Amino acid sequence: MEISKLQSERNNYQPKLPKALQGAVRIVEGEKTCSVDNQEDIKALFPCTYGLPIVRFEPSDKELDTRINVGVILSGGQAPGGHNVITGLFDQIKKLNPENRLYGFILGPGGLVDHNYMELTKDIIDQYRNTGGFDMIGSGRTKLEKTDQFEKGLEIIKELDIKAIVIIGGDDSNTNACVLAEYYAQKGCGVQVIGCPKTIDGDLKNEQIETSFGFDTATKVYSELIGNIERDCNSARKYWHFIKVMGRSASHIALECALQCQPNVCLISEEIEKNDMTLNQVVEQLCEAIAYRASQGNNFGTVIVPEGLIEFIPAIGRLIQELNDLLAAHGNEYKDLDKDKQREYIISHLSAENAATFETLPDGVARQLSLDRDPHGNVQVSLIETEKLLSDMCENLLKEWKKEGKYVGKFAAQHHFFGYEGRCAAPSNYDADYCYALGASAAQLIANGKTGYMAIVKNTIASTDEWIAGGVPITMMMNMERRNGEMKPVIRKALVDLNGKPFKTFASCRDKWSKDTCYIYPGPIQYWGPSSVCDKPTMTLALEQEK
Numbered sequence: 001m002e003i004s005k006l007q008s009e010r011n012n013y014q015p016k017l018p019k020a021l022q023g024a025v026r027i028v029e030g031e032k033t034c035s036v037d038n039q040e041d042i043k044a045l046f047p048c049t050y051g052l053p054i055v056r057f058e059p060s061d062k063e064l065d066t067r068i069n070v071g072v073i074l075s076g077g078q079a080p081g082g083h084n085v086i087t088g089l090f091d092q093i094k095k096l097n098p099e100n101r102l103y104g105f106i107l108g109p110g111g112l113v114d115h116n117y118m119e120l121t122k123d124i125i126d127q128y129r130n131t132g133g134f135d136m137i138g139s140g141r142t143k144l145e146k147t148d149q150f151e152k153g154l155e156i157i158k159e160l161d162i163k164a165i166v167i168i169g170g171d172d173s174n175t176n177a178c179v180l181a182e183y184y185a186q187k188g189c190g191v192q193v194i195g196c197p198k199t200i201d202g203d204l205k206n207e208q209i210e211t212s213f214g215f216d217t218a219t220k221v222y223s224e225l226i227g228n229i230e231r232d233c234n235s236a237r238k239y240w241h242f243i244k245v246m247g248r249s250a251s252h253i254a255l256e257c258a259l260q261c262q263p264n265v266c267l268i269s270e271e272i273e274k275n276d277m278t279l280n281q282v283v284e285q286l287c288e289a290i291a292y293r294a295s296q297g298n299n300f301g302t303v304i305v306p307e308g309l310i311e312f313i314p315a316i317g318r319l320i321q322e323l324n325d326l327l328a329a330h331g332n333e334y335k336d337l338d339k340d341k342q343r344e345y346i347i348s349h350l351s352a353e354n355a356a357t358f359e360t361l362p363d364g365v366a367r368q369l370s371l372d373r374d375p376h377g378n379v380q381v382s383l384i385e386t387e388k389l390l391s392d393m394c395e396n397l398l399k400e401w402k403k404e405g406k407y408v409g410k411f412a413a414q415h416h417f418f419g420y421e422g423r424c425a426a427p428s429n430y431d432a433d434y435c436y437a438l439g440a441s442a443a444q445l446i447a448n449g450k451t452g453y454m455a456i457v458k459n460t461i462a463s464t465d466e467w468i469a470g471g472v473p474i475t476m477m478m479n480m481e482r483r484n485g486e487m488k489p490v491i492r493k494a495l496v497d498l499n500g501k502p503f504k505t506f507a508s509c510r511d512k513w514s515k516d517t518c519y520i521y522p523g524p525i526q527y528w529g530p531s532s533v534c535d536k537p538t539m540t541l542a543l544e545q546e547k
Helices: 005-011 041-046 082-096 109-113 122-127 149-158 171-187 214-238 250-259 269-274 279-296 313-334 341-347 353-358 362-368 386-403 429-447 503-513 539-545
Strands: 025-032 052-058 069-075 102-105 117-119 164-169 192-197 240-245 301-306 415-418 453-460 468-473 478-483 487-493
Touching: 005 102, 025 429, 041 478, 041 487, 052 429, 069 082, 069 109, 082 102, 082 122, 082 164, 082 429, 102 109, 109 149, 109 301, 117 171, 122 149, 149 171, 164 171, 171 192, 171 487, 192 429, 214 240, 214 250, 214 301, 214 415, 214 429, 240 250, 250 301, 250 503, 250 539, 279 301, 279 386, 279 503, 301 386, 313 341, 313 353, 313 362, 313 478, 341 353, 386 415, 429 468, 503 539
Parallel strands: 069 102, 069 164, 164 192, 192 453, 240 301, 240 415
Antiparallel strands: 025 052, 052 468, 102 117, 453 468, 478 487
């Protein structure tokens, strides 16, 4: 196939590995673990994969000769670096034994159930080294949670003599990996399941997982685009740009982009929830910044809005939770009604408080909140035009303030949503190295007989030689949460820590940014040049790991 000059050069980039994975490897086990919450419930659901120890890899003088065939699945939304997880896995299992084979299941977990697969040979693998996207084998959102799915998967696993399945995904996908690992362990099938932490949202992290892969590249892509808009904004000086960025459950992307670009305003969902702010209060806060800048002759600015903001406004969050339960229980009854009847149906079935909140919402937003859920029972927040809702409400309030003499400027808005633009970018050097090491770690976890583990790589702000590779039991990260009206075991999402250094650094600067034009223009991702430019991690990670 035709490839660009950039891709041709990137194919030749050799990702760097931690010292422990460069040659022969031995495994070191640490203390046994427990789940982050609901310990008894999680232990009862996962008796075979609960309480396992954290493990790390160290250099060894004895090379393993391990005969293993492995299956790999890309699950959920795309994230830069996924192909490098697969190439790292491929190279490592071939190092263990050249006869080992890697099979890719096509279009996600559904490929395992439907027996849709391809063998990933060196010729195929070499085309995708250091490339973005998931197009090598495709991805999908099929949830692995039913016995008949596990059994159908087991048929092809046995047919191909596969020893282990590696599932590359986010928190929900890795929860499914843990369920699959437990099922095969209880049956004594001899099939291992290993996960890898993927999501550009950055919310799959904890004490053991420093960052999920793809976050570095995606935020650098978004920051370039936001910087471009800031420069345009500062050139034309006539628009307020409302920029929504991905992050349905956490504001990590918004925060990282703010640290990189220094916009006039960045909303952090977790702070809005903590302060119990209403939608009107959020709008008033925005208008105060707009009015101040207008008083200085600056009728322009930039606002970063996290995708999931609407769910974090407490009154709307409570409404969404009840809507989720209502639609989980009565979705079929609801969807057969006319649109006008649907609104009446919802209002009549909600509690008085939530019905009152629903009635105050603009028709478009109310409609979007009651649309079909995603496969996990969640509101599809990417469909809610939060950036336009906020600018419309700002425009209306500023008109009132103008009549009262509280506002003297002009207000015109432009709207942007950066989502797909960052999901399949060519991975940064950081993500290329990190993902390759995750794939190699997954292979070593399999070779050492582990199941129900997630591959991890730590200490990643140091040089790659000093990175620490290993694995953590997936059950360690789990708790019980309500999904689709039922309590389910899930990996706990990591939200922005309002006491953490990244947020505190942002909070110490934002008042100045709101008043003055302090924009930074990061420019595009750099792949060659000084390490200080090309290999730097996100500001979030650097601040979190700063000693």
